[in-house]
Amino acid sequence: MSFAVLPRAIMSLFRMRPSEPAPAEKAAVVPGALPEVAYLTIETLSGPDYQFDSEGLFSDEVRGMLHENYAIRPLASDDFHKGYVETLSQLTTVGNLTEELFQERFARLKRFNEIYYCIAIEDLTSNKIVGLGTIMxxxxxxxxxxxxxxxxxxxxxxxxxxxxxxxxxxxxxxFIGKEKGAYKTLLACSQHNIGFYAKCGMAQKEVVMSVYY
Structure with missing residues (x-):
């Protein structure tokens, strides 16, 4: 069959070019307007540098209690260089906690971040870790x-x-314990710290026994 006898509609298919996408419209620029910036709030810190995803785990009440230039957040992988050992050693004996050992333990805690929640308070003026705590x-x-x-x-x-x-x-x-479904939260403390924890809404209950190896 000759192409000459094909209907015009079919012949037109051979002459069609692939449609080209329409040029993207540029957003109008408003004089004096600031560029859009994605702001990261304290309750949405997550990613490889933080031990756990903190979305919804730091209440507005807790953040409101902080002094200016202080931030509360999950423990970060670079906190070793922000005075982590110095602060922790004011609690008890830390021993030879090298950076390599810190990173190994941090990676393990991050893998089990539905069990362990390690938090830190950082002094933003000095980039120094000044407070630490953990809930399991x-x-x-x-x-x-x-x-x-x-x-x-x-x-x-x-x-x-x-x-x-x-x-x-x-x-x-x-707050983290409550948000994660705990029906109670416990801690062990020395006799002279009972008064402090009582002011934090905790009550003395039973007796803690221990054995050291």
């Missing part, structure tokens, strides 16, 4: 497969005492 969430069979929070390793650096940071850390950890 224990899954149980009792209380209808309930969960219990365990607060550990609360410390505030001597250089930041008197700013209510200890109470802020406790309140932040209690």
């Amino acid at each position: 969430i224990e899954d149980k069979f009792i209380h209808e497969a309930g969960r219990v929070g365990h607060i550990e390793d609360i410390v505030v650096n001597d250089c930041a005492r008197g700013k209510n940071l200890g109470k802020i850390i406790i309140e932040a950890l209690k």
